[in-house]
Amino acid sequence: MTQRIQIAAVFIIIHLSFGYVVYPNLIYMLTETAHWEVIICQCLLQLILIWVYMKGLNYFPAQNVIDIYLKMGRWAAIIFLTPFAINLIVLASLNNRIHTEVIISIFLPRTPYWAILVLLFFISVYTALKGLGTILRSAIFIFLFVIPLVVLNIFSSSVNFNIHNVTPGLNLPPKFLLEMKFFYLLGFSSFLFLGFIASKTKLLFRQLFAAWVIVTLLSLSIVYIPLFIFGQDTVVTLKNPFLESMDSIDISWFSFNRQAIFFGVLLVGLVILTNSVLFWMIGTIMQKVYKWNASYWISAFSFIALIIALVVPNKNLLEKYFLWSSGAQAFFMIIIPITIFIYGFWSNGGVRGHGKK
Amino acid sequence: MGKNSLYKLFFAFMMIMLLCGCWDIKDINKRTIPLVLGISKTKGGEYKITLQIPVLKNERQVSKVVTGTGETITSALGKIRTNSENAVDYTQIRLIVVQNHLAHNQKEFTNIVKFLMGSEEIPSRSLIAITDENVEDVLSSINDKLGVHASSIYDFFNKGADWAPEVFSTPVWEVYRSLFSSTKDIAVPLIRSGKNTVLIFEGSDILRKGEIMDRLKPEEIQLIRVLQNKNEKGKIESLGFASIMVSNSSIRLKPSLINNKPSLSSDLNIKINVLERNDGVTNKKIMEELERIIEERFFQILRRMQESHTDIFGFGQEFQQLISYNELKNWRDEYYPDLKVNFEVKVNME
Numbered sequence: 001m002t003q004r005i006q007i008a009a010v011f012i013i014i015h016l017s018f019g020y021v022v023y024p025n026l027i028y029m030l031t032e033t034a035h036w037e038v039i040i041c042q043c044l045l046q047l048i049l050i051w052v053y054m055k056g057l058n059y060f061p062a063q064n065v066i067d068i069y070l071k072m073g074r075w076a077a078i079i080f081l082t083p084f085a086i087n088l089i090v091l092a093s094l095n096n097r098i099h100t101e102v103i104i105s106i107f108l109p110r111t112p113y114w115a116i117l118v119l120l121f122f123i124s125v126y127t128a129l130k131g132l133g134t135i136l137r138s139a140i141f142i143f144l145f146v147i148p149l150v151v152l153n154i155f156s157s158s159v160n161f162n163i164h165n166v167t168p169g170l171n172l173p174p175k176f177l178l179e180m181k182f183f184y185l186l187g188f189s190s191f192l193f194l195g196f197i198a199s200k201t202k203l204l205f206r207q208l209f210a211a212w213v214i215v216t217l218l219s220l221s222i223v224y225i226p227l228f229i230f231g232q233d234t235v236v237t238l239k240n241p242f243l244e245s246m247d248s249i250d251i252s253w254f255s256f257n258r259q260a261i262f263f264g265v266l267l268v269g270l271v272i273l274t275n276s277v278l279f280w281m282i283g284t285i286m287q288k289v290y291k292w293n294a295s296y297w298i299s300a301f302s303f304i305a306l307i308i309a310l311v312v313p314n315k316n317l318l319e320k321y322f323l324w325s326s327g328a329q330a331f332f333m334i335i336i337p338i339t340i341f342i343y344g345f346w347s348n349g350g351v352r353g354h355g356k357k
Numbered sequence: 358m359g360k361n362s363l364y365k366l367f368f369a370f371m372m373i374m375l376l377c378g379c380w381d382i383k384d385i386n387k388r389t390i391p392l393v394l395g396i397s398k399t400k401g402g403e404y405k406i407t408l409q410i411p412v413l414k415n416e417r418q419v420s421k422v423v424t425g426t427g428e429t430i431t432s433a434l435g436k437i438r439t440n441s442e443n444a445v446d447y448t449q450i451r452l453i454v455v456q457n458h459l460a461h462n463q464k465e466f467t468n469i470v471k472f473l474m475g476s477e478e479i480p481s482r483s484l485i486a487i488t489d490e491n492v493e494d495v496l497s498s499i500n501d502k503l504g505v506h507a508s509s510i511y512d513f514f515n516k517g518a519d520w521a522p523e524v525f526s527t528p529v530w531e532v533y534r535s536l537f538s539s540t541k542d543i544a545v546p547l548i549r550s551g552k553n554t555v556l557i558f559e560g561s562d563i564l565r566k567g568e569i570m571d572r573l574k575p576e577e578i579q580l581i582r583v584l585q586n587k588n589e590k591g592k593i594e595s596l597g598f599a600s601i602m603v604s605n606s607s608i609r610l611k612p613s614l615i616n617n618k619p620s621l622s623s624d625l626n627i628k629i630n631v632l633e634r635n636d637g638v639t640n641k642k643i644m645e646e647l648e649r650i651i652e653e654r655f656f657q658i659l660r661r662m663q664e665s666h667t668d669i670f671g672f673g674q675e676f677q678q679l680i681s682y683n684e685l686k687n688w689r690d691e692y693y694p695d696l697k698v699n700f701e702v703k704v705n706m707e
Contacts, residue, residue, distance in 0.1 A: 033682045105477045110382070122371065164674035167682055230530075232682070233537040244474075248530040250482040252515060258480075 004204065006136035007197065008211040009143040010277060015215045016150070017270035018188040019222050020242055020263075021098050022322060026185055027223050028236050030176045033167045035223050038176055042185045043216040050191050050212065053337035054205050057195055059344030065195035066288040068340055071347075077289045080336065085285045085301075087328045092278040093305035094322040096120055097312055099271040102243060106264035117309055124272045125302040128279035129295050132197060135276055142269045149266040150218070156249050156259050157225050165231035166224065186333055187326030189215075195336070196281050239315075279305075389443040391423075393510050394479070395492030396469060397456035399426055406433040408445075409496040411507030420507040422497045430472055447478040451511040453485045453529065454495060454548070460487045460562065460569060467536060467567035474533040481530040484514050486546045487562050498550035505555055513556050514546070523575040523592070524558050525582055536567050539686045540673025544578060563662075563669050565689070570667045577658055580651065583625065584608060584670045596646050599634035603627055604707050612675040619679075620697040621672055625651070627704050644704040651702045663694050672696060 030038050060068050069077035100116045108116065127134055176182050194208070226241035229248060235241045246260040256262070282301050283294035290297075312318050395407035403426045411420045425440070427433030438445045453473065459465045474481050488495050499509060506512070514526040527545050535543035544561035551557040561578050563571040573581070579592055583606055592603040605628040612621050631643060662669050666689045673688040680692070 109477055162674070164671075164677050167677050169678070169682075230534050231538060233539060234534045237537060239475075244481065244530070247481050248528065250528065 003136065004207050006139055007194070008207060009139040010136065010193065010273070011191065011208070011211045012214055012218070013139060013142060013146065013270055014190045014193070014274045014277060015188070016146070016218060017095070017099075017267075017274040018190065018326075019219055020267060020270070021102060021240070022319060022326075023185070023188050023219070024223050024226060024235075024241050026181055026323075028232065028241070030179060030181055030185075032232050034169050035166075035227065036220060037170070037174055038182070038185075039216070039219050039223060041174065041177065042182070042189075043212070043219065045186060046189045046191065047209075047212055049186075049333060049337050050194075050208060051205065052341045053191065053195060054208070056337060056341035056344045059348050064197065064284075065192075065336065065340065066285055068343065070288065072343055074289075080339065081285050081289055083328075084332050084336070085282050087325060087332065088278050088282050089301050089305045090308060090321070090325045091329055092275050092282075092302075093309040094312070094318065094325055095278075096124075096271060096275055096305070097309040097318055098322055099267050100309075101315060101318070102240060103264050103267060105240070106243065106260050114310055117306065120268070120271060120275070121302060121306050121309075124275035125279055125298060127272065127276035128283060128298050128302070132280060135273070135280055138276075139273055142273050146266050146269045149262050152262060153246060153259065153266070154221050154225065156251060156254075157229065157245055159251065160245070160248055161228040162231075163228065165229070166227050167232075180327075183330050184323055184327045185330075187329035189333070190329070192333060192336060193277055193281055195340070196284055383444040383446075387443055388446040389441055390446050390449045392420075392450065392508055393452045393454065393496055394447075394450050394483075395454045395456070395496050396430065396459060397492045398459055398465075403428055404430050404433050405492075406430065406437060407492050407496050408437060409499065409507070409510065418500060419505065420499055422493060422500070424493065430469070447476075448480060450479050450483050451508075452514065453479075453483055454492055455485065455487050456492045457487060457489045460545075463566075463568040466564075466569075470529065470532050470536060470567065473529045479529075481533070482528050484511070484526045485529050485532055486514075486527075486548050488548050489559075490549045495548065495550045495556070499555050502553075502555055509555050513548075513558075523579050525561075525578065532564070535564060540668060540677070540688050541671035542566075542570075542667050542669045544573065544581060544669060547572070563667055565665070565667045570665045571661060573658070577654065580654055580658065581669055584623070584655075593632070594647065594650075596643065596650070598638050598646075599643050600632045601629040601643065601647065602632055604630050610672075610675050612672075612679060614676070614679045617692075618695050618697070619672075619676055619692050620699065621675060622699040623701070625700070625702045627651075627702065628707050629704060630707050640706055644706070647704050648702045652700060655700050656698075659698060659700075663696065666690055666693060668693055672698070 027035055027038050057063075057065070057068075060071075063071075066077065066081065069080055096117060097113075100113050100120065103116060104111060104113055127138060191208075222242060226235050226238070226245040229245045230238070230241065238244050243260060243263065246263045247258075249259040250257070251259075279298050279302055283298040286292065286297035286301070287294035312321060389410055391408035391410045393409040395409075397405045397407070399405050405424060405426045408423045409420050410423060412418050423437055423441070425433045425437035427436050434445075434447065455466070455469060459469065470485075473479055473483075473485075496510070499505060499507070502509075514524060525544075525546060527543060532543055532545065535541060542563060542565045544563050546561050547559040548556045549559060558575060560572060560574045562569045563573060576594075594601050594603070607626050608623060609626075610621060610623045612619065614620075627647070629643075629647065631640070634643070659670075668689055673685065673693065676688070676692070677685065680688070
């Protein structure tokens, strides 16, 4: 039971981590009115994929995604999972770098970015090396520490809300569904890690559904807080809308006069856990597919990720690359659940739980 | 065993490295922390930055005023940094005063607001004000007044609810928002240095997309605040034969669109306390007179604003639901001049 709560916590934390930095900008680019439509559509699409993924995984009890691919054949594992692992490296490194930039602009304006980058990398690699148990336990810790801050952010920002800045209308027909950027949005959700831990616990769709509802509500808050404060016209001109909306809050009776600091602290917690999960996934994939100790793989690949993060020259390119890598991530998010589902269905002749124990 | 101690050694080594994390931080007592920033331009066309910095060590002097010039605001700020004996920390600036010749130039003012918003150091929640005087005089006037604090210029704008409801504050981010908004304009307070007090509040300049359209007196500004749903509590009004204080106010706006012509009915409810009155003045007379005065004042401002296509009341915001997003971009020029407002004031005695 506790493990399921831990998994839900990881699920929410990863979504939040991806959600805060680039996600709102993408939504504002996709539509000018009825932003909720985009978010709900994306979350529903994600829910469908999760359902397919869970169904597929349930055909193979006590086996994770890598085992299933290996069952298909070693070639399948190499073809599907090696590019995925490489994408994860890029995603981890860019995610870390993007968070570093935001953290610098909030409270460490004079510190060179490599110093923060190295620190964040060190902690997340350490967590990843310690294995899944540590990640899950620290997820609970970070969750307890981050959620009050998220709530504080939401409530404190409400002093600047102006409901009239948002049009709650409908967009019919929903044109954004055909845009490429809409599918990029999918890359921000990462439910794929669920398949990597399934060997330890049997997951219930019901509990994940609860986590999914929380994630949807949080996504709405991330998009709507800047909208309520600035309005669509202004929000598209801002580089980091959520950060600016935190910065606009001035509660003179409150002992801390910068709400953005809380936001920065929150980001640190989120990025460390997210990256450790990504590294751990890389480690598991490589160990099972290429047979070598996972910790060596993690160390080597995190070093490559660090180099990539250091090499990216500026913010504009960073955001572009991040978008590309999340686009690739979205691709895997569709491909992996569907192949698993089809293989499971085919190999078991449609009978559930028929696989070898 | 050997592997474990190697781990520990590595961990201890990392700790030592992390301990050096503060190498680039200056202690707070070695920083200069300005509270007010003044922006003006010299005759040569260079930006001139004036900072009011509290002095803690000297008992006679509460603050000092430092200036620097440069081709851009950043270079002027940088110059002050170079010449200062301490590290200058701009993150605590609470008020930004812009001199009128910059504020009256739409392009200049827009650039300043964009710079302030984009700047990572200067907080976007700091307040902004315009002055007709020399910025330096306004900032240095604090040194001549007896018994005031270095933070008094900032305190001037933050008296707290119902102490002086006419004085209102506008943060930088709101001005920035108004640069892009198509349905709401903004008022920026106008200040000058006083003879006995630190500042005198003179009213506000009304900005439409960064361009100054009009200037309103303090009592007119008051009304705008009420209509934007901020409370008018504490306002004292003299009717000639009586003085009253507003103890509560609320407003209800109801937009409607008929034949593409916008109309708005707004009911303002005011609760008052009578502070003093001449002999024989009835409650009814006071109420009627107050209703008349407020309505008259409102329609006067509205007419002026509609002529200059400036939506200071933010009435366009009410039509977000009725007019489509793209049409709303033409709100000021196409809809607003035709807007009919059915404004009714209802005064109640407490």
